[in-house]
Amino acid sequence: MSLLHKYQLIRQKTIEFCSLLEIEDYAVQVVDFASPAKWHLAHTTWFFETFILKNHAKNYHEFDKNFNYLFNSYYNTVGERILQNNRGNMSRPSTSKILDYRKYVDAKMQEYLKDISDKKVTDLITLGLNHEQQHQELLITDVKYMLGHNPIFPSLDAAYNLVKDSNTDSKCIKIKAGVYDIGYQGTDFCYDNELGVHKVYVDDFEINNYFITNGEYIEFMNAGGYSDFNLWLDEGWSWVNNEQINSPLYWHKMNNKWHYYTLAGMQKVDENAILCHINYYEASAFAEWKGMRLPTEFEWEIASNNLDWGKRWEWTNSAYLAYPRFEKENGAVGEYNGKFMSNKMVLRGASVATSKNHSRNTYRNFFHTSDRWQFTGLRLVK
The missing domain is CATH 3.90.1580.10 (paralog of FGE (formylglycine-generating enzyme))
Structure with missing residues (x-):
């Protein structure tokens, strides 16, 4: 599988899970260790913009100069950032703007990936894709924490009972x-x-x-x-x-x-x-x-x-x-x-x-x- 195809599949997987959310769900942060869904969407995009496009793509124009401050997680090398427990305070930028941010960066990344050959950069992109997969798991667990502390315990989706597995061995x-x-x-x-x-x-x-x-x-x-x-x-x-x-x-x-x-x-x-x-x-x-x-x-x-x-x-x-x-x-x-x-x-x-x-x-x-x-x-x- 090409790196471009892998990029497309992994990035789409994040969007597929988020399609199960209501728009109000995207901004909620119940506790400081569980980030809002829209923050995950933006942060994983920020990773590719910050470490790949801004450093390696010719004539790349940053989507929004405020996003480095808003969506940096813990990288002191990259600059200042908001506190983790304040991620839920961001009613703005809107979820729609963050989805536009993903589309913008995805388009630039897919264009960049067509001609890439530098192994050091491809290794960094692979790290970014594994980073996105980590956040896909965090999205699931953070959304469960949010809905699991909602007083009416709403269902995300009937197919998402993830705790029903049983043992297959007794040795x-x-x-x-x-x-x-x-x-x-x-x-x-x-x-x-x-x-x-x-x-x-x-x-x-x-x-x-x-x-x-x-x-x-x-x-x-x-x-x-x-x-x-x-x-x-x-x-x-x-x-x-x-x-x-x-x-x-x-x-x-x-x-x-x-x-x-x-x-x-x-x-x-x-x-x-x-x-x-x-x-x-x-x-x-x-x-x-x-x-x-x-x-x-x-x-x-x-x-x-x-x-x-x-x-x-x-x-x-x-x-x-x-x-x-x-x-x-x-x-x-x-x-x-x-x-x-x-x-x-x-x-x-x-x-x-x-x-x-x-x-x-x-x-x-x-x-x-x-x-x-x-x-x-x-x-x-x-």
């Missing part, structure tokens, strides 16, 4: 102690945080080839899991009490039955379906209750070729840190991953919200320990 996989290679070894695209192939030693371990289900988690809840401090990390116990948590995100007890919000509307919790929307604290407490533990990211990667994965981002017991020989690129691109290597845990795999062809067994996702608006789950190790 445990045994891995022998030894020294294993970790890190990306292919020739296709990967992020810089996957590079730096290195060896790790692991002891014998067994890893479940299945995810924890809603039914298993209800057993934990019914056993007093959210009220037993012995199960929780200290910060997790503070989080439970400060936030008055007693169930996963989007769960509500109605008529003495557990229900959860899906993008297809409010539904009864399917006990056979795979658990979703828990944070690291909850995953750790459940593992403690079961007398087991979460895998390290290295154990997960070593076992991954034998695992059924891809339905949930899986919490690991590994802090998000640099691999040996990790190197940040110069300039703004160097801000992509490296500067976030503190106070976060690694998640492995992918989720039902992850874009097609955007997953690898070396992919290192990372979130704060309290985050649970992504499609997160867990499997256990002993």
